[in-house]
Structure formats: structure tokens, C-alpha cells
Amino acid sequence: MPSYITVTALSHPGLLRDHNEDSLVVSPWTLCGTVTENPQTLVFPLGTPLVVAVADGIGGQPAGEVASALTVRQLASCGPSLDSEEAVRDALGLCNHAVYAAADRDPELITMGTTVAGAVVLSESLLVFNVGDSRVLDATEHGLRQVSVDDSPPLAPGRRTTSLVTQALGGAPEFSAITPHVMTSPLSAGDRYLVCTDGLTDPVPEDALDDLLRAHDGGRAAFELWKSAIEAGGPDNITLALIGIGG
Template sequence: MQYVTVTALSHTGLVREHNEDSLVAGPWTLCGTVTENPQTLVFPLGTPLVVAVADGIGGQPAGEVASALTVRQLAAFGPSLDSEEAVRDALNLCNHAVYAAAGRDPELRTMGTTVAGAVVRDDAVLVFNVGDSRVLDATADGLCQVSVDDSPAPAPGRTTTSLVTQALGGAREFSPVIPHVATAPLAPGARYLVCTDGLTDHVPQDEVEELLRRHTGGRAAFELWKSAIEAGGPDNITLALIGIGE
């Protein structure tokens, strides 16, 4: 019987006072907290399984509220996410939910979040994102980004930017989103990395690739986190490693 493993970790980093990242794996959510060690969950392959991270927009209020709201919505939608259209509809509903919550409380006004993840079905993987959190395909041939960054080109001399061109919420007036959603066949032994930019902005992709080549499961998650911390840990770090086994 084939199964799906999800190894997850979320950490504040070394600079931020609190964690505005959230994570969902099936019905399990992790919101605005810290995992001292990677946690591994095992699910049967079959019913659609959603695994995603959400990164509250820094510099605006209540990012942790927006990210938590998003992953809890996705957890509720999870088993119904059996097509690209269903994923797009769910992300649009998340966007409406973030704006609705912000509209009810002045302290939440302009809160927003990015989101990126994958829905694992028995025959395919649906990859999705809004914003600059990422999904990476960690195949035997190397590491390939399969999400699409919603961010402008970095300034001269820089490799990253903190700006995003679309997010769930994040503005005073409602703004619709156009989610990026794609389908890929589910290959035996497939591995995917879903993460916030607290990892990818500070650890070069070739280093991430090398760590995933050398390690699996909890050790891989720990080594990725350690690399981000050794790079200064300036942002929250949240990641989930998805693997297919039998």
C-alpha cells in the first residue's frame, strides 16, 4: 500500500519576535508556533491530501492571523481538492475570508498572507501558490521550482525581494487573486519541498539541492533549517517535505 509522508518544521528564526507562518498537512495545522524538532506524519495515498505553508505579510498587522485563517480553511477544504478548478476556488474563498475577517476588526485591516502547497492525489500532484512561498520538486535529477513567484525583479545587486505582487488579503480594498495551479504526474518515490521564503531567500538553491540529495525525512528538514539559521535566520522558517513511499 502506498503512503504519503509529510515532515514539517516551523521556527521563528533569530531576528523576528514571533512566528507569522502557518502550515497545514491534511487535517493537521500548525499556526504561529514553533516546532523544536521536525514532525513526521504518515497518510494513506488516495483521498486528496493538502500540504501547504502560509507566510503572513511582514510590516502589516496580524500576519499570523491571516496565515492561520488560510491554512485552517485549506484543512477544511482538503478532501474536496480533487481538481485544478477546486484548488483555485478554495484559494479564492481563502482570499475572501481574509478580507472579511480584516473588515470586521480595525486591528486586522490590511493583514495578508502568501500561500504555497501541493495536493497529493493517487495519480497526480496539484501544485499551487499565491505570493512568493515556494514548491520545489526534489527529484533524483535535481531540484526544480514548480511554483511561480509573485514578486518583482530584485533590485540590482540583490538576489531576492521582500515585495509581492499578489497575496491573500493585504490591501484596504478587496483585490481578487489569480492563483497559480498546475498538475504533474505522481511518480514513484516523488519528493516535494514546500516552504516559506525564510528558507529560500537565505539558502541558495544549489545548497538546498545538495542537502536534499544527502538527507531525507527529519534529518533533511533539520539540515535545511540549520542552514537558514546559519545564514542569520532573519525571517520565520517553515517547511514541509512530502514523500511518496510504499
């Protein structure tokens, strides 16, 4: 039976952006718009709901780092109560309201928005959630399997990625409700999940990510994933968290 959880995480602006608009929560800790020099690993007992999520401020619009920070801090405050799909949907709705409310108070923040993706680890299951195109990937023995659902328009022929999203927290001049993607997966010792922003998945193909996760674990895996995005040009902020289920 699983008995503990490891989370290894890092956040980096990449090579082309002048600042980091990504944020990260490993409840109750948050990391907002900053840089980790090395992967950090935390260990938690299995039991109380543990939320692990990334938020990616929408580029080309103001204050993405504010929207992503608001979102992860809201999730951190809700963390222990996130024990069902309904609770996760409600929490994401609160995040959406918080982003719009902050924009209403400050004209310079109008249209700020963020994606979010993550997982809540429960004693016997995992609640996977997302709004936007940040991702949660299950590192199975048969290869990586995406368990989040990209909110993106159809790709043009020959294109593997797009920077457009069809749904986000905030991001519009007036309030718009969201329909979060939330699903439940069973939990077993040895399971591994990758939660990340598109600064990793856009420049690095999924088969390359799979190869790295097969070859490495923990801090080394997180470092090699980050390095692969940097070697691919580091076009965007890179934030990732590796969740490991130990027995």
C-alpha cells in the same frame, strides 16, 4: 505504484523575529504561529486528497499570523474536496475572501495578508499551487526544480531576493481578487517535494538546498534545511514541509 505519503514538517520563528507569523497545514492538522522543537513526520495512505501547505503572514503589516492561520484552516476544511485544479482555485478564492472578511470586522486587522504555497497529493498526480512568494520545489535526480511561480517584481541587478510581492491573500485596504498559480504534475514512487516559506529560500541558495536534500531524507533533511537557514542568520520565520511519495 505509489501507495503512501510521508510529510515531515517544522516551523520556527528564526533568530530575528520576535514571533512566528507562519502557519502550516497537513490536512486535517494545522500549526499556526507556533514553534516545533523537532521535525514531525506523518504517514498517510494514498487516495483521499491530502493538502500540504505553508502560509507566510506579510511582514510590516498587522496580524500576519491571523491571515496565515485563517488560510491554512480554510484549506484544512476544504482538504478532502480538493480533487482538481478548479477546486484548488476556488478554495484559494475562499481563503482570500476569509482574510478580507476578518479584516472588515476588526479595524486592527486592516491590510493583513499572507502568501500561500502547497500541494494536494492525489492518487496519481500532484496539484501544485501558490499565491505570493512561498515556494514548492521538486527534488528531482537532476536537481531542485521550482514548480511554484513567485509573485514578485523583477529583481534589481545583483539581487537574488526581494521581500516585495505582487499578489497575496488579503494585504490591501479594499478587496482585491487573486489569480492563483495552479498546475498538475504526475506522481511516481520516490518523488520528493519541498514546500517552504521564504525564511528558508531567501537566506539559503537553491544549490545549497539541493545538496542537503541529496545527502539527507525525512526528519534529518528537514532539520538540516532549518539549520542552514539559522546558520545564514535566520532573518525570518522558517516553515517547511517535505513530501515523500512511497511505493
